[in-house]
Amino acid sequence: MASAFSAFRVSMSRISPLRDTRFSYPAKFALAHTKRIMCSSPHSVSSSPSPSDISSSSSSSPSTFSLMETSENARWRPMCLYYTHEKCTKMDDPAHLEIFNHDCSKELPVAAADLERKKSQEFNFFLVIDLEGKVEILEFPVLIVDAKTMEVVDLFHRFVRPTKMSEQAINKYIEGKYGEVGVDRVWHDTAIPFKQVVEEFEAWLAEHDLWTKDTDGALNDAAFITCGNWDIKTKIPEQCIVSNINLPPYFTEWINLKDIYLNFYGREARGMVSMMRQCGIKLMGSHHLGIDDTKNITRVVQRMLSEGAVLKITARRSKSNTRNVEFLFKNRIK
Secondary structure, eight states: OHHHHHHHHHHHHHTOTTTOOOSSSOHHHHHHHHHHHHHHOSSOGGGOOOTTOBOOOOSSOOOOOOTTOSHHHHSOOOBOTTTTTTOOOOTTOHHHHHHSBOOGGGGSOOOGGGGTTOOOOSOSEEEEEOOBOSSSOOEEEEEEEETTTOOEEEEEEEEEEOSSSOHHHHHHHHHHHHTTTTOHHHHHHHOEEHHHHHHHHHHHHHHTTSOOTTSSSOOSSEEEEESSSIIIIIIHHHHHHHTTOOOOGGGGEEEEHHHHHHHHHSSOOOSHHHHHHHHTOOBOSOTTOHHHHHHHHHHHHHHHHHTTOOOOOOEEEOSSOTTOEEEOOSSOOO
């Protein structure tokens, strides 16, 4: 164990934040958690779980399921958040590539057996989104999931710089929100205004033929999936007002996974963690880091699709008054 730890310490020193900041979680954060993992687990660094891996001690027996159970995924690595912002300069550094993940699809694999009970869906693609930020949006992550193969197609991830807050307030806010999980530095290095995030998001959607400006602005054969109504019903419209932009027309309808989950399994789950616990899925990454929560929600989506769930629109805005939202499921989480 001592030799393994020494080797890891050497590799971490090569990308020390004192020398280069072009990676996501600071080395001292990863190192501190690795010490804790190595002292309490017989596993070496190469097979250690997420720094915040939470075991799912569910009272119900988890069903047989192959997603996320490959040896490749047994070793969790934090995503390089400079890479998700197209700013990673360490792609030729073996030490960096050893520690940080640059392909989120590897964390969300799908096996042939997972497709056996899958049913046809109304949409060909799902856009899993989980925002972070209570005062203003701080993080905007979206994963494209192919509804036919259940595989992850691509990831869009941006940190968002508040529009109305002072620098002092922002610094305090970010330190409290992201300092604990060690991504406050990358947030400051990459965060952009919400208006720019929307522009880049629309360009990304267009690249995947999921949206075009020339149409009515609706998504093309795709639907958003949220874990609750708050993200699209409440927060995005609020942020649009603060950022002085119009509400994009593709944010008019969405799938609230909580409602689908309730009606499919016949049991209530108030949030992502309870869904994962009930399904016997381990929480990977840092809870309330948007990119990690989005991936975890995607794992629940994959599980439900593999067990035959059909994901339908659960909420839709009124065309005449976007503040009015119609909830389409009688049996829903309120």
